[in-house]
Amino acid sequence: LGKTLAKTMKKLAGMTIVDEEVVKEVIKDIQRALIQADVNIKLVFKLSKSIEERALDEEPPKGVTPKEHIIRIVYEEMVKLVGETPKPLKIDKKPYKILFVGLQGSGKTTTIGKLSRHFQRKGLNTAIVCTDTWRPAAFDQLKQLTQEINIPVYGEPENQTPLEIADRGLEKFKDYDVIIFDTAGRHKEEKHLLKEMKELSTVIRPDETILVIDGTIGQQAGEQARAFSQSTPVGSIIVTKLDGSAKGGGALSAVAEIRAPIKFIGTGEKLEDFEVFDPERFISRLLGMGDIRSLLEKAEEIAEEQEVSEETVDAILTGRFTLREMKSQFEMMGKMGPLQQVINMIPGLDKLPKNAPDATEEKIKKYLTIMDSMTEYELDHPEAIKHSRIKRIARGSGTRNEDVKELLKYYKVTKKAMKGLGRRNRGGPMGQLMK
Ligand code: GDP
Ligand code: MG
The missing domain is CATH 1.20.120.140 (SRP54, nucleotide-binding domain)
Known part of the structure; x- marks a missing residue:
């Protein structure tokens, strides 16, 4: 599409x-x-x-x-x-208190883990208070989520009420920059939930209330956002589960239609599956365009200047490619400006799987040197490059066998990502937003 x-x-x-x-x-x-x-x-x-x-x-x-x-x-x-692009959260006092609200299962606890990591990366000392006594496992869930990033979590699900926990948490973490409060959201009925949130709100006196909405409910997200916003002063919204769901466009546009500020989106279960919401980027991906506007403009400019063949530009846009195309692509990248920026513009390449080798400026230079030592046949038939060819190429380019193998791995991963792109497109344009 x-x-x-x-x-x-x-x-x-x-x-x-x-x-x-x-x-x-x-x-x-x-x-x-x-x-x-x-x-x-x-x-x-x-x-x-x-x-x-x-x-x-x-x-x-x-x-x-x-x-x-x-x-x-x-x-x-x-x-x-x-x-419009929402204003970023401004942490202008200490401690800055954030209350999370939302129905059970919407992704509050997971998102709190993600947001705490986001703040930590900005150098803010962040702590979490878990007031969910309904599901004692929620406390363990939080501890587990944040264990690898060393964020303190307070909660005593066995002996205390949510209000007591909130109160103690405030005292315990008063010297932190940011305190995030997780809540139960156990009620299926919004009005009961809202009452409990109000009570917690009175104790915590949050500087920001963040509503978490499950993106898989599609257009209904608009209704939910409206209901919450009308009874609690919701400052920001985070829409989760935008991976894998074909309904993300519905959820986001419905929430946007009522002018509630979506600040972040969740795109997976892991801590790093979290993005600042950027409408322009969202639209590009919604339409399955990558950042095609800039890409087309730049690619055309370069094609004129450098006489890169039309086929190469096509290959980059459609993801059909061999080592030869990858080589032209790298050569173009060098001319297009900061590499990361260019990578971000190519659909699929902005989200290479975690196991992909790095494509730093330096690496790409090395890859180009290696590819210069390949024969025409090898460039067109990467799958034919096995042991003896690897050795010869490494020797010819003054690199190690491992470097050649790494290049081949990079090629494979990239190719797969691009293929996946076509497949996901068939599953709906949101597929591209998701992976
Ligand atoms: P809570 O009840 O609101 O605290 O929701 P949880 O944080 O416990 O999340 C409920 C389920 O949704 C869990 O299985 C999470 O792993 C999952 N989840 C949360 N956010 C996302 C997301 O962005 N993508 C996906 N795929 N799953 C998510
Ligand atoms: Mg929870």
Whole structure:
């Protein structure tokens, strides 16, 4: 799906005037992507209408091609749809107290682990208080989650009430920069839960209340956010489980529609599966575009300058590639600017699996040297590179066998990630947001 959109966008590339037919095609692709991501139909049509009107009415500014013009309009209108980039949490007093609320199973405890790691990385001394006495295991869950990052957790699920625990926790951690309070959220009925949160709120007097919503409930997330916001002053929202669910688009756009600030999103069960919510990035991935706007622009610029073949650009965009394409890609990267930035623009490459070898600037230089010692046949047939070839290539490039093996591993992992991209696209455009 992302690919269809990318293709339509490419069609726009050579045009000098905005063609009505192509505009309609772009809009259809966008509609398809959004509806598959469970975005509310009404919202989708509202959006399509404003894109169409603007694309056909507004004259592209001087020096801006019709394609760039339309992409800009699509972005602007979509960003309007999911809201502006939210202001980051500002930790402006000590201790800064954060109360987590949300229904049971929404992902509060897990997200607290993630957020504590986020703060710790910013150099803030962070502690957690677990007031969940309903599920005594919650305390162990928190301890286990944060054990590897050394964040203190306080809780006495056996002997105390949530209010007592909150009170003691405040005292115990008063010298910390941030204290995060986990809550039970055990009630299926929101109104009972809200009452308990109010009581806790009175004791804790939080500087920020964060509502956690399970993204897999899709458009219903809007209702839930509204219910909570109306009875407690919710400062931020975190939408979880945006991995694996095709409904993330629905959840995020529904929450955004009521103008509640989504600050972070959860994309997995591990501590690192956590991102600051960035509407632009979200939209790119929602549409399955990667950051295709900048990528297309840069790739075209470079292609003109360096005469990198059209096929190479295609290969990068579609993920179909051999060592030869990887080599051109590395060569282009060098010219495109800071590597990490370029990696982030290529769909799939921004989320290489954990076991992928590093692709630092230095490594890539080495990889290029190694590839210079390969034959044409080897570049086109990476799978043929076995023991004796590895030895020869290493000798020829003045590197070690292990370096050549690492390069081959990097290639394999990258290729797999790109393949996976195509597969996930079939599972809906959110697949790309997820993995
Ligand atoms: P709580 O009851 O609100 O504290 O929810 P938990 O933190 O205990 O999470 C409930 C379940 O959802 C657990 O199995 C978590 O591992 C899982 N979970 C939480 N956040 C995410 C996420 O972003 N992605 C996925 N896939 N699972 C999540
Ligand atoms: Mg919990």
